[in-house]
Amino acid sequence: MRLPKMREIGEALRSLFSRPYTTDFPFKPVVPPDGFRGKPQYYENDCVGCLACYEVCPARAIDYVDDKENRTRTLTHHQDICIYCQQCEKACITEKGIVLTKEYDLATYDRKASVTQSKKELVICPHCGDIIGCLDHLRFLAKKVGHLLYANPTLLLARHRELDALEKQPPLESPHPRSGHLKMLCPNCRREMILKEQW
Ligand code: SF4
Numbered sequence: 001m002r003l004p005k006m007r008e009i010g011e012a013l014r015s016l017f018s019r020p021y022t023t024d025f026p027f028k029p030v031v032p033p034d035g036f037r038g039k040p041q042y043y044e045n046d047c048v049g050c051l052a053c054y055e056v057c058p059a060r061a062i063d064y065v066d067d068k069e070n071r072t073r074t075l076t077h078h079q080d081i082c083i084y085c086q087q088c089e090k091a092c093i094t095e096k097g098i099v100l101t102k103e104y105d106l107a108t109y110d111r112k113a114s115v116t117q118s119k120k121e122l123v124i125c126p127h128c129g130d131i132i133g134c135l136d137h138l139r140f141l142a143k144k145v146g147h148l149l150y151a152n153p154t155l156l157l158a159r160h161r162e163l164d165a166l167e168k169q170p171p172l173e174s175p176h177p178r179s180g181h182l183k184m185l186c187p188n189c190r191r192e193m194i195l196k197e198q199w
Pocket residue numbers: 040056057058059060061062077081082083084085086087088089
């Protein structure tokens with residue numbers, strides 16, 4: 001007959017009289033430690049719509065839709081696909097557009113509701129209709145490049161969009177040098193305009 005293992009018996013007896021190792025969740029909330037990687041959250045005021053988080057997400061938990069008609073880009077994070085790796089937060093160019101919170105109690109019956117979104121205004125080229133980028137992204141870049149901003153009319157105009165008069169002009173039929181200078185054009189149309197102006 002095999003003798004019972006004394007170590008296991010000791011552990012069993014000790015566990016009878018010691019406090020449980022497990023927490024009382026869900027009856028009592030648990031306070032996650034610092035550095036805990038919980039549900040990622042978009043912060044629309046700090047997100048500029050650059051898509052860096054979308055590009056780096058290894059689980060494809062982030063997608064986006066560009067609506068040219070309403071000039072909106074909508075980024076959506078799906079928490080049911082997310083693996084909480086934090087790559088999106090690390091790649092975020094503003095460092096605060098998407099942040100992993102300490103939220104961990106994420107069970108739900110409705111997968112469609114387990115999303116967080118960021119909506120940003122799109123800038124469309126008035127000549128060819130291509131998407132140039134998000135207005136906030138252009139403004140962010142305009143601040144980053146400092147005085148070099150004056151070498152790029154589209155960034156300059158994005159910074160001074162407050163003037164508003166620029167956006168009220170009708171669409172360009174051709175990027176004529178004079179009128180084109182005061183439009184936020186995509187790189188191809190800008191190039192065409194400069195070539196027409198110089199040659
Ligand atoms: S935490 Fe990782 S998996 Fe989740 S959205 Fe960010 S990059 Fe994607």
